[in-house]
Amino acid sequence: MKEMLQRGMNITQIAEELGRDRKTVRKWLQADEPGSYPKRKPVEGKLDDYKDYIRSRMAEGCLNARDEIRERGYTGGITILRMFMQPLRPAVQSKATERYETQPGQQAQVDWGHFRVALDDGHKRLYAFVMVLGYSRAMYVEFTEDERLETLLGCHTRAFEYFGGVTETCLYDNMKTVVSGQADNGEVIWNERFARFARHYGFVLRRCKPYRPRTKGKVENGVGYLRKNFWPRIRSFTGLQDLNDQVRRWLDTVANQRVHGTTHRVPAELWEEEELRPLPEVSFAYADRLHRKVAADCYVSYDANRYSVPFAYVGATVEVQDEKNGTLRFYFNGQLIAEHPKSLGRHQVVSNKKHFEGIRTATSRPVGEPTPRYVPQTAPEVLERSLSVYESLMEQAMFQ
Template sequence: MLKRSKVQLYEQIRRAHAHDEVSIRELSRRFGVHRRDVRAALVSPIPAARKVGPAKASPKLDRWKPLIEQWLIADLDAPRKQRHTGRRVWERLVGEHGADVGQSTVRAYVKVVRDLQRAPLVEVNVGQFHEPGEEAEVDFGAIYVYLCGVLTEVSMFVFRLSASGRSFCRAYLNESQEVFLDGHVRAFNHFGGFPKRVRYDNLKAAVIKALKGRDRIETDRFVALRSHYGFESFFCRPGIEGAHEKGGVEGEVGRFRRRHLVPVPHVESMTELNALLLAGCLLDDSRVIAHRRRTVGQDFVVEQAALQPLPIEEFDPSTLSNHRVDSKARVSVRSVHYSVPAGLVRRRLDVKVGADLIRVFDGARLVAEHERGRKGDEILALDHYLEVLAVKPGAMLTASPLGAARRSGAFTDVHEQFWQTARRRLGDRDGTKTMIEVLLAHRRLPPDAVITGMTQALAVGSIDPQVVLIEARRAAEDTVAPVIAIGTRTQIERPAPTLSEYDQLLENTL
């Protein structure tokens, strides 16, 4: 039999009384309840709330409760195994203060106090109001993408304006200081200005050490960024408590992932991924945040007018360092190896480390440029090793730079076909040297032109590098004499010749 609620019981009593017209005594007997319950059901279909009586007084214990609470609060700082028990509290009350209270009464009250001490404090979240252009929040979030077919975890930098809720998101392969600074510069350019204050957690890119309260020892590069633009920084408390102080951007990271990165996107490069993220940011201009009447884009129009103007010069987020080239013509930067021209082995070179690019300089001359890699990567350019391979052609077949060029698509199927044909006709050594001579042409001619030159040479059955160069130059120049239709020649007006200058010359010679 299903248990009925009191409301259902009242309904049955009222229906029986209305249809059967039976007495209160009969209804009490039929439904098995007291007659006062029947009368209450006939008065109202909703049962009256249960009356709660006043708390029972403890005349003997009430005077000692503040003292008991004081002892138990002091216990919070005492060793765990040397704290008051209920019996010990009773013994002290009786022995030291002559209290006339029962042990069970004291022990029951001690349990009540201890339960209140163990109960977690409930934090009440107070809603915040932000004036346009006043504040923003910054954070990193982890996202997954299929990068070149491989499931890869990357970091997403998020900069959120607090008033309008408009965000800027950009993906990076790491969370280095250059990435942190580059994200600010790009966000400010995206918004066309910057807010007066920005909230952060204690990122290593900005904070060296967290001191007492809100004080922080900040990194020099972050201080330089803040000084360049002139905004203020606000650092949240360490740990989970600090996350609630910038809940807007914390929630934005998860919301953006769920809305724009489900299902997991497939991209071929970080550039393609960032174009996808930017499109998502612009699409969010049409959304309406809860409890607001206007869209994010409409609120941003108001906030943009209140943002601080950008300085004339843009902040450079990159850093400069000096590195020695190893015997494999590489420089090691942040645990990543990058190739440089082989002629610079064992030299010390300046390296400009950016968020996306690594630039290597020999004095003022740029000698190498690579996309920034992840820790443990080896990023090699085949062009940097061509002079060495020309001397050691046997090393090219299994050379790591060649493998990197194949994976990146720089060494195309046309290159493979030309090399195989040259090796088949001239042998491995001379065929490889021929291939290297063609690869050197990439330094002077566009890649498409060189590929066209190889294709044209193979079409006529030639593997002569000079034929490839001739066809490549022709493709690069693409010069065709204009065709002038017959009958369209224009008459050129020229003045009649004069001999006056010659007459003067004759006069001077007489």
């Protein structure tokens, strides 16, 4: 305040600058040094003799010490005890969560992350599917355009293929595509189709404890690592397929090759120790295929864009499978005939030149120039008669 006064500011200006009353400013300016407040004499509380014991028990993982200290002679109220324990609870819970480790191949944790990207006409939200193996901390990431059940099933399938197997259990929070509700007895009601998917791949569904999101802290840390390490690297991308190609390279060269902060080991090295269950021979039919007719120009319309297929299927009805991760696949009678990156825009044309190769020779064969055929004209046929016939005709003419 005295420095401000020396710079030419008056008391009113100093009071406005500091948000204080002018009388208070004037009083402090008149003082030679800041005032001091007398220290209160500490009053011994009923809990003081038990604080060290409570800290030691909480360090061992105990979060309810009321009965124990009452047995030791505590006569105070529960409110004072709770107020003392409350600041210590997060550290204890975090420590207990970090100590929980799983055996190789025992568990995978799954969660979604949300990211915003800039488009020419505004912003769009993208979703990042993240699966982390509990033992090795190996990660799989895939960006999608929604969190629907079909998308979740497809992401699981490709994650299992990436890891080369399936864990015994998979841990989730209360995402609606996995958990349908809870019975009166507290049992989880799983989504029926997702439960069938889990049975097909042979893993057991697990839900993290309510109000304990740190139970799946491995995957939450994975989402945070994705946001802090991978996302700042991205300057631009041409579509979801391109973005997923970039994140796959990041997984293979950075995320799964670094020394993990908790295990102090490289996830890719521990990944080799994971005892994963083998994948089933037949994959689960996870995507609903839509039917579209191939136009005369070899294109199929889907989601306000047009995609080419081989010209041999012009006029046929094909099936479109949208993976929701930037990939479109086109099938005919169950056979894959085309694959394209999905356009994020509208009214775009996505082509593959190979789909048009041979179209001229097969459908528009050039017709040769017509060559006239020469047919020579023959002399008219002459009827031959004997001379007696002509003599007879001359005699008849003379007598007439």
